[in-house]
Amino acid sequence: MTNSRFVKLAACLFVTTVVMPMATRADTWRYAFEEAINEVQGVYASKFKEEIEKNSDHEVELYPYGTLGESADIMEQAQAGILQFVDQSPGFTGSLIPEAQVFFVPYLLPTDTKKLNKFFRTSKAIHRDFKKLYAKQGLELLTMFPEGEVAMTTKKPVHSPEDLNEVKFRVMTNPLLVEAYKAFGATPTPLPWGEVYGGLQTNIIQGQENPTSFIESTKLYEVTDNIIYAGHNNFTTAVMANQDFYNGLNKNDRKVIQNAAKTAFEYILTYQEGLEKEALKKIQAARPEIEVIVLSEQERKPFKAAAAQVEEKFIEMTGKSGQKILKQMKADLRGL
Structure with a gap:
């Protein structure tokens, strides 16, 4: 189904159930996300829903x-x-908000979970600068949170950028992620999520990246032979509200939403403790022959060197605004 047909379908649903302007009178709120209900975004959304319904009359x-x-x-x-x-990853909002692509600069975010969580709690770049950028697109940024260390999956073992040479590597439709995998030596191939499993199965693509829990829940391990941990990134996602809707609410409803977002944020960080390790155990139990490769610091050096090119490309794509965001993020990270 085309984008426009989906919008028309959803519009019909909206019109038939809500006859008044979207404001505080609306008692049913709709929330869409990019994963299944039992995956990280779905777990966050379920907690958010629980908090809203517990503390208001809304559904x-x-x-x-x-x-x-x-x-x-x-x-x-x-x-x-x-x-x-x-709920949408900056990976898909890159064309809408180019500065959001900063989350795809490799080796920018820390691998230490405590530091990473503190960054998402306290970052001025997220809570001040990105809120303004999302607002320009009619979106109220409620929160951003990490979803787990990104792992590569490939048909052949990878220990260096040379091993990715001519590998058709699926990436989200994000210009900077394309540049990152070019720098890593691969042939980046943007594909919507719905085509990834089949693409790997038919060898149209030979690699992709995602958190381990997502690789396990979507059974991507069935169509790959290697899981590689290069420590290059952590998957980030963002929860937003339609700004006209949000601004039209009374102070109490806005407070309910803010509190629900904060409570669900802390809940999802706790929920993810040990999640990736447990997912890897499940993958290895289901497919014992799969090879798990954790790159050594020496093996990571050329990937880290390539990251400098990606950072330059980010600044080139986003200009002064992107440079400001990157500078603030680095300052936030130094303060951890």
Whole structure:
């Protein structure tokens, strides 16, 4: 189904159930996200829904991946006001908010979980600068949170950028992620999520990246032979509200939403403790022959060197605004 048909379908749903302007009178709020209900974004959304319904008269309807289309569809619906809330990775908002691509500069975020969580709690770049950038697109940024260390999966073992030569590597439709995998030596191939499993199965692509828990829950391990940990990134996602909807609420409802976002944020960080290790155990139990490769510091050096090119490309793509964001993020990270 095309993007426009998804929007029309969702619009019909919206019109038939909400006849008044979207404001405090709306008692059913719609929230779409990019994963299944039992995956990290779904767990966050379920907790958010629980908190909203416990502390107000409103109800929250959840729409997991695929129910309203691909990532581009749900963002379009959120901006149009058909959805009140949307959870989308900066990987898919890169064309809309180019500065959000900063989360795909390799080796920028820390691998230490405590430091990483503190960054997401306290970062001025997130809580001040990105809020302004999202607002320009009609979106109220409620929170960002990490979803786990990104692992590469490939058909052949990878220990260096040379091993990625001519590997068609699936990336999200994100210009900077394309540049990152070019710098890593691969042939980046942007694909929507729905085509990844089949693409790996038919060898249209030979690699992709995602947190281990996502690799396990989506059974991507069935169509790959190697899981590689290079320590290059952590998957980030962002929860947003339609800004007209949010600004039209009374002070109490806005407070309920803010508190629900904060409570769900802390809940999801706790929920993820040990999640990736447990997921890897499940993968190895289901497919004992899969090879798990953790790159040594020496093996990571050429990947880290390539990251400098990606950072330069980010600044080139985003100009002074991106440079300001990157500078603030580095300052936030130094303060951990």
